[in-house]
Amino acid sequence: xxxxxxxxxxxxxxxxxxxxxRFGKELFMPVHHYQRDExxxxxxxxxxxxxxxxxxxxxxxxxxxFCGVYFMAEIARILASSDKxxxxxxxxxxxxxxxxxxxxxxxxxxxxxxxLHPGEYIPVTYANSTAAVKAFCGKNEGLVCTSxxxxxxxxxxLEQGKRVFFMPDKNLGINTARELGxxxxxxxxxxxxxxxxxxxxxxxxxxxxxxxxxFCVVHRAFRLKHVxxxxxxxxxxxxxxxxxxxxxxxxxxxxxxxxxxxxRMVEESEPGSRWVIGTEYNMxxxxxxxxxxxxxxxxxxxxxxxxxxINRFNxxxxxxxxEKGNYxxxxxxxxxxxxxxxxxxxxxLKLS
Numbered sequence: 001x002x003x004x005x006x007x008x009x010x011x012x013x014x015x016x017x018x019x020x021x022r023f024g025k026e027l028f029m030p031v032h033h034y035q036r037d038e039x040x041x042x043x044x045x046x047x048x049x050x051x052x053x054x055x056x057x058x059x060x061x062x063x064x065x066f067c068g069v070y071f072m073a074e075i076a077r078i079l080a081s082s083d084k085x086x087x088x089x090x091x092x093x094x095x096x097x098x099x100x101x102x103x104x105x106x107x108x109x110x111x112x113x114x115x116l117h118p119g120e121y122i123p124v125t126y127a128n129s130t131a132a133v134k135a136f137c138g139k140n141e142g143l144v145c146t147s148x149x150x151x152x153x154x155x156x157x158l159e160q161g162k163r164v165f166f167m168p169d170k171n172l173g174i175n176t177a178r179e180l181g182x183x184x185x186x187x188x189x190x191x192x193x194x195x196x197x198x199x200x201x202x203x204x205x206x207x208x209x210x211x212x213x214x215f216c217v218v219h220r221a222f223r224l225k226h227v228x229x230x231x232x233x234x235x236x237x238x239x240x241x242x243x244x245x246x247x248x249x250x251x252x253x254x255x256x257x258x259x260x261x262x263x264r265m266v267e268e269s270e271p272g273s274r275w276v277i278g279t280e281y282n283m284x285x286x287x288x289x290x291x292x293x294x295x296x297x298x299x300x301x302x303x304x305x306x307x308x309x310i311n312r313f314n315x316x317x318x319x320x321x322x323e324k325g326n327y328x329x330x331x332x333x334x335x336x337x338x339x340x341x342x343x344x345x346x347x348x349l350k351l352s
Contacts, residue, residue, distance in 0.1 A: 004313055009038070012312045016042055019319045027322075028061035030076070032068035033259045034280040034307040039067050039315060048259045050127050050146050053079050054349075056086075063087065063322055066331075067315070069095045069306050073331045074131045078338045079345065086331045089318045093309040095128055097244075100214030101168035103132040109189050109210070110140070113165055116205050121165045122157045126150070128216070129168055131333050131341050138343035147243050148258040149352050150176045154209065156351055164209045171219070173211030175243045175250050188213050219244035221302040222278045227252040230276045230299065240265060241278030241299065249278065259283060266291055280304050 004012060020027060020042065030052035031043035040046060045055050049072040056064045057079035064086045066073040073088040080086060106123075113121045123142035125133050134144055142165075145153045150166075154176055157164050166173040170188055177186040186209035204210055222245050230237060240255040240262055250256045255265065259279060266275055271293040277284045278299035288296040321329060333341070 004316070009312060012316055013038075013041075016312065016316050016319060019316075019323055022323070023063065026061055027063045027065065028056060028059040029065045029067065030056050032072065032307065033263070033283040033286070034304050035067050035310060036282055036308060037286065038312045039310055040282075040286065042315070043067070048146070048148075049075060050144075051260065052076070056080060065089070065315075065318060065322070067310050069093045069098075069304075070331075071095050071098045071128060071130060074333055075127065075134075075345070077331045077333050078131065078134070078341050085322075085327055087318055087322065087327075087329055088310075088331055089314040090309040091329065091331075093306045095306060097126075097128045097169055097214055097216045098130050098133075101125070101129060101133050101212050103130070103136050106133060106136055106167060106212070109204075109212075110136075110165065112201065112204060113163075113210060116201060117163060121163045121210070123165045123167070124150075124153060124157070125167050125344070126169050126172060131337055133167065134341035134344050135337045136340075138340035138345075138347075142344055143347045143351070144341075144344045145348055146258065147172060148260060149348065150243075151179055153348065153351060154180060158208060163207070166209065167212035168214035169244055170211055170213050170215055171246055171250075172243050173209065174247050175245075175256065177209045177211070178247065182209055185209060186211060216244040218280050218302050218304045219278070220246065222246070222249050222299050224248045224252055226278075226300045230297075234274060237274045237276055237295075238269075239276045239278070239299065245278055253278065263287065266294065266296060269294060280307065282307070 029042055029044045031040050031046050053075040056076040064076055064084060066076050066088050070093055073086055077086040123137045123140050124145050125137045127144055127146050143153055150172060154164055187203055187207045188211045219242050227239060239253040241249055241253045243256045266287050274295040276297050276299050281298055281301045281303045284298040
């Protein structure tokens with residue numbers, strides 16, 4: 001960046017450290033597992049999106065500088081009290097998965113489901129979604145979920161005799177439905193039903209789980225051939241993947257789970273354990289570095305480009321702006337949207 005021309009990375013890091021010290025407890029910096037090492041080194045807390053948002057909401061800090069992608073900063077804004085300010089170093093750090101489901105498109109499928117089975121569907125959105133979609137779920141008696149509690153939330157809904165409308169990640173939806181033994185009772189809804197001759201009523205009618213057709217570009221990179229190749233090289237190696245991976249990849253692996261589960265399983269395994277991990281590369285690389293007594297390899301190197309948009313330079317820029325009292329870059333969610341989205345998150349938290 002032009003304003004830092006001639007400044008070394010070490011000097012940038014020193015300036016960041018100095019500003020953080022000056023802020024003290026007034027600043028809280030949560031960092032997602034998928035962030036670069038150059039950002040993670042300054043973390044006050046690391047974790048997945050919802051864990052970080054919950055911790056952020058509970059902090060006494062006045063300023064929350066969220067290092068992740070935009071929907072994560074939105075969750076922190078929704079959960080944090082109104083006297084706190086939430087920032088993200090790069091507002092263009094979006095999430096293609098979240099963008100797959102806009103509120104308008106979701107309403108199209110929702111209206112069809114209400115016509116087919118009035119009052120029977122409960123909308124559930126993955127945390128990886130926009131504030132608008134979370135708000136849609138909130139005002140329609142729905143919930144938010146994470147990869148670690150999706151099965152529990154699906155079960156809770158189905159046990160009440162209700163049906164699930166899940167968005168936006170197709171693979172997480174399918175993998176969860178299969179884990180619950182719902183083969184044949186779920187379907188993936190087309191995002192553009194008007195393009196299907198005769199509509200999609202027959203496809204959706206009677207299904208206990210209807211799943212949105214979206215995907216994570218990072219986890220879609222993992223293929224069955226990668227699992228097969230590692231099995232051939234080392235038949236005894238343990239393979240764990242994120243449930244955003246294709247169902248055939250999940251089925252061929254030994255385990256699947258959230259970032260928190262992956263981290264826990266590797267860290268708690270015995271010395272000498274051999275692991276192959278199917279999730280974002282920055283996290284895998286960090287697990288390698290932090291577990292030198294184990295073998296940790298990526299299933300395939302897949303990096304989230306949006307997570308990588310945050311770096312030491314825009315981190316310093318944001319800190320300088322906050323220090324100067326310039327809060328124009330803060331994350332803002334409308335009051336009504338925030339209130340409705342909070343309902344969906346709080347319903348999930350009660351079940352968790």
